[in-house]
Amino acid sequence: MKRWVDKLLKAVLVVSMMWPDTNHYFAQGVVSSAPWVGTWSVAPSVTDDDGFNNQTVRQIVHTSIGGTSARIHLSNLYGTEPLVIGNVHIARRARGKNTIAGSDLAVTFGGQPNVTIPVGASIVSDSIAFQVPALADVAISLYLPQRTPPHSTGHVDGLQDVYIAPGDAGADPAFAGGTANSAGGQSYYFLTNLDVQNAAATGAVVAFGASITDGLLSRANTNRRWPNRLAVRLQKAGMTVGVLNQGISGNDFFTDNAGQAGLTRFDRDVLQQPGVKWVIVSDDAVNDLNNDNPSTAPQLIAAFRQLIDRSHRANIKLICSTLTPFDAPPAVQAVRQRVNAFILSPTSGCDAVLDQASAVSDPTDPAIFLPAYNGGDDLHPNDAGLQAIADAVDLDALSSLPPIQPPSTCGQLGPGQGLASGQKLTSCAGRFALNVQADGDLTITQTTTTIWSAGMSGSSTAELRMQENGNLVAFDFNGAVLWESGTSGNPGAYAYMQDDGTLVIYALSGAIWSSR
Incomplete structure (x- = not known):
């Protein structure tokens, strides 16, 4: 490597x-x-x-x-x-x-x-x-x-x-x-x-790593590296996110044996990329373990923490990747497991996790590759394994959408709460429902009859969110506003699906918007 x-x-x-x-x-x-x-x-x-x-x-x-x-x-x-x-x-x-x-x-x-x-x-x-x-x-x-x-x-x-x-x-x-x-x-x-230049683009994600990121054993001239396959997934999801491959075969965090050390080149190869909003730190640490003088768990954890801090200072979110299996003595395997446990822990500081280890490991023996994903050297995934890594990326982690919490009270969307595409909010008596339909429209239905529509059929609505400022907003997958109630300036307001089939937004002063 x-x-x-x-x-x-x-x-x-x-x-x-x-x-x-x-x-x-x-x-x-x-x-x-x-x-x-x-x-x-x-x-x-x-x-x-x-x-x-x-x-x-x-x-x-x-x-x-x-x-x-x-x-x-x-x-x-x-x-x-x-x-x-x-x-x-x-x-x-x-x-x-x-x-x-x-x-x-x-x-x-x-x-x-x-x-x-x-x-x-x-x-x-x-x-x-x-x-x-x-x-x-x-x-x-x-x-x-x-x-x-x-x-x-x-x-x-x-x-x-x-x-x-x-x-x-x-x-x-x-x-x-x-x-x-x-x-x-x-x-x-x-x-x-x-x-x-693309007005719809919400940013770029950098895949930062070594030969697994570089797609070393993928078929040439076919663009089957996992970052390429991730780009396909994003396009299919309607997300305009650039994908930049910054993998160097043989690269590691600490040495200059294959390009500059990962910690050295990170600012140039990640933080200075045009439009970067996210970085996935992939497999450099594998090379820090797969050598004659393997790094310790504290050294690798400190490297991850340093990259997390540097990314956050640049207002870039960092997605940590677990370390994939390779043939190693028990002591090195123990270090890999300890690093992976840190990455998966809620206190790691990672903004999200790409669990590459689970994506390609044999469920019956997590210390080895699933045979269907083994590139043949017990170290690199084949095309199917690279696809499995791309499939394991949580696209929500690359979304420009504001996060939503599920409703906590029947019939009500409070500040920060919302509905994703395909979800609905049912009135307390169960007679009416506010729907974020798969065709992009917002509707109110009574059983199968639509009694109100926002007229958005054919749009790419990804979520409906009750904003903290009192505005009810529908966003597309790139975070663009498709529809809104126009009720901003009312912090603490909430939306209520009434049992008479009317959606009403209430503020301290009373009702400020209605679907009727």
Whole structure:
């Protein structure tokens, strides 16, 4: 699981370029004032290439969310010389190395097609009105006009074919002369991020970890890493949340054996990601145990506590992951169990828990993988195991919705109480019900007869909540208001489903709203 690289710890600034979001490649994107949110990323480390010279590198990225404009980040974090970029092109991918004709756009930097990135420096490209689709492939082509040093800044184990062609070929849809992985494997070179502008986006979640997060044993070119599968779940749930993979195979909390130590790179790779609202701290700690000098439980618990504190100081919620099983002596297994017990405890400080251990372990022997999820090395999950991890993520932990408490009194929603989609509030005599229907509408029914409707059928109502300010509000899955009673300014007010079929909001002064 370890990949040894030179310890090159330099100050970093990330190179960014803007680009658009397209649900159809002929649609024109729009640069907006919406905040930037990451849709794709890899964590920078050192690659195994011999350098490039008068070549174009076409790299394929698979998005999580779409947007109406976009930007990319290029990194020279581990470079030993300034990096000269001749030009950059972005296009929709067709298949293999080919892009869709007519979808290509040039990227500029301050109005110029070329840019030089100093060692450890960053640069931002001009915005491009190019629509980026959700859950789709985008091709980014970098022309490198002069020789670059070996061991580029990039990401090894990218599990995606990268295409290299002689000369300046970025604008060519056929990428003539391009060959796959000729620089030494499925790595990403210099490219670390793609961000989008999307007014519906509620933020991004960063998956932070090592080879399990990196999807090491997943099938190449299929986007079956668990963060990819999580992105699919979020889209199906109607949640516009970017998913950013910041896993590095071999990474751990404390050493620089594979990229910078997790505790060192956390600020850059997590807290500084565009639009980040949540982070899932995954499997770095597994590597701290799976070595000749394993860490102690207090050391690992202290690392988790430090990351929780740093995240909360940045107003980012941290989801802790339990440590998956691996072949280890009893003393190390005891440490893993102690760390997992801390993570699962109500006093851990974690905002939520992703129980990866339970998701992939054999129920009859939690110290080993369920055979159906074992990648074959007793350490990494296979595609089915990675799907099981993605399925174990509680999507409510990534919601921008305010929390709701269940009703505590018959027929009544007090401050902070509410109903989720599919739930109902029944009047005390049981004759009438306020419903949050699966079709998105709010209705009052008597048995099967609807006697009142908010007229919201076809919407994406996720919950109805009685706000502390006295307003009754229906939210969609992204936290946007779909309907409200307009009764804010009445703290302590409550909604009451009366036995005459009327929904009434009462404040200290009496009734302030009625469904009639």
